Amino acid sequence: MQVLETTIADVHLIQPKVFGDERGFFLETFRDDWFRAHCADVHFVQDNHSKSRQGILRGLHYQVEKTQGKLVRVVQGEVYDVAVDMRKSSPTFGQWFGAVLSAENHRQMWVPAGFAHGFYVMSPTAEFVYKCTDYYHPQAEVSIRYDDPELNIDWPLIDGQPPSLSEKDDKGLAFNDAPTF
Numbered sequence: 001m002q003v004l005e006t007t008i009a010d011v012h013l014i015q016p017k018v019f020g021d022e023r024g025f026f027l028e029t030f031r032d033d034w035f036r037a038h039c040a041d042v043h044f045v046q047d048n049h050s051k052s053r054q055g056i057l058r059g060l061h062y063q064v065e066k067t068q069g070k071l072v073r074v075v076q077g078e079v080y081d082v083a084v085d086m087r088k089s090s091p092t093f094g095q096w097f098g099a100v101l102s103a104e105n106h107r108q109m110w111v112p113a114g115f116a117h118g119f120y121v122m123s124p125t126a127e128f129v130y131k132c133t134d135y136y137h138p139q140a141e142v143s144i145r146y147d148d149p150e151l152n153i154d155w156p157l158i159d160g161q162p163p164s165l166s167e168k169d170d171k172g173l174a175f176n177d178a179p180t181f
């Protein structure tokens with residue numbers, strides 16, 4: 001496994017080593033010892049799996065209490081995955097980092113606690129799986145609008161069409177009104 005640095009110090013891309021042979025491939029997707037040594041000394045307590053159609057955007061989400069670090073990847077299809085720094089004292093406060101994660105590139109993104117997170121589905125469907133460092137706590141959940149002008153995230157929207165959002169995400173907060181850490 002290899003850590004690829006990003007434009008935000010604490011956000012990492014992880015490139016696992018993939019062993020291909022005539023049967024297909026094999027890779028280790030998570031090792032506690034490696035993750036603690038190279039990424040973050042955290043403990044994961046919940047795993048999630050979602051499937052979405054092309055053009056769907058989930059996010060940008062975070063929990064203000066029981067903050068979650070998330071180790072995210074795609075097992076089918078392709079998404080554009082984004083982390084936004086919500087830590088007021090951070091030199092990269094309000095900045096975002098985005099990367100393509102796909103079943104093909106096997107890349108993972110480490111989104112630490114203190115970040116909002118979201119993704120846009122580029123392939124006909126995508127299955128997204130992730131590990132979280134704290135449990136789901138809906139009372140503490142915040143959604144920020146994906147198209148907030150302050151954040152100005154460069155989503156690779158297909159044909160420039162607006163993405164499909166959940167009702168909750170459609171009513172997302174402006175970045176300037178959202179709680180920070």
Ligand SMILES: Cc1cn([C@H]2C[C@H](O)[C@@H](COP(=O)(O)OP(=O)(O)O[C@H]3O[C@@H](C)C(=O)[C@@H](O)[C@H]3O)O2)c(=O)[nH]c1=O
Nearest residue numbers: 048050058059060061062070117118119135136166168
């Ligand atoms: C996230 C989550 C949802 N749910 C339930 C609540 C709801 O009925 C249904 C769908 O929830 P949501 O619409 O919030 O799912 P979704 O929009 O996929 O939410 C996720 O988005 C991505 C971007 C993240 O970063 C995640 O942390 C999470 O917030 O699943 C759980 O039971 N446990 C969970 O951990």
